[in-house]
Amino acid sequence: MRRDADPFATPPEQRDPARRLRGRLTSPVTVWTAGGPDAPAGLTVSSIMVAEGAPPCVAGIINPVSDLWDALRETRAFVVHVLERGQRDLAERFAGRTPSPGGLFRDVVVEHGEWGPVLTVVGNRARCRVTATQQIGYHELVLGTIEGVDTTIFEDPLAYFLGRYRSLTPRGDF
Numbered sequence: 001m002r003r004d005a006d007p008f009a010t011p012p013e014q015r016d017p018a019r020r021l022r023g024r025l026t027s028p029v030t031v032w033t034a035g036g037p038d039a040p041a042g043l044t045v046s047s048i049m050v051a052e053g054a055p056p057c058v059a060g061i062i063n064p065v066s067d068l069w070d071a072l073r074e075t076r077a078f079v080v081h082v083l084e085r086g087q088r089d090l091a092e093r094f095a096g097r098t099p100s101p102g103g104l105f106r107d108v109v110v111e112h113g114e115w116g117p118v119l120t121v122v123g124n125r126a127r128c129r130v131t132a133t134q135q136i137g138y139h140e141l142v143l144g145t146i147e148g149v150d151t152t153i154f155e156d157p158l159a160y161f162l163g164r165y166r167s168l169t170p171r172g173d174f
Helices: 017-023 067-075 085-095
Strands: 030-034 041-045 048-051 057-062 077-082 110-113 116-119 125-136 139-150 158-161 164-167
Touching (some): 030 057, 030 067, 030 085, 030 116, 041 067, 057 125, 067 125, 077 116, 085 158
Antiparallel strands (some): 030 041, 030 077, 048 057, 077 125, 110 116, 158 164
16 A cells, blocks of 8 residues: 555445546646635635636635635635645645644734734635625535636646555656
8 A cells, every 4th residue: 555545445446437537637736715814715616617707717626515605605705825836835734634633724924914814834825705606516616706816936736646645847746
């Protein structure tokens, strides 16, 4: 077994065919946050798409039993943080794959704003307003209008492929 293999994961041959297909698509790794200072919520989201236009929009697939879903429905606003290779620990934390004693936001520098918690260590982000939601499959499709974007130099994004976090540079997997 690989050292980073999840011993509780469903074996690939027993996974739903759509899940197997989804795993073969390289996806960006983002953390979505929402909620106020008293009830911040966050979730790692790799099923995401951005559409240019007037206004620009973002779409993401969210687990409807997550705290993030509850916060999105309440506040109708969220922040999408685009992670870099060195931010795998944030992806693992907000995906619930590593323990977070004290909560997801403990020891993470956060600025609270109109759209929700901003993870200050992540320089590439979008501030969004929910425009629509729709149940699709077992999930909720969240559509949002992008109201602001922050970008920094970004050379090595974190990607998700075949159930693993990967780098797009030739340095290999980690």
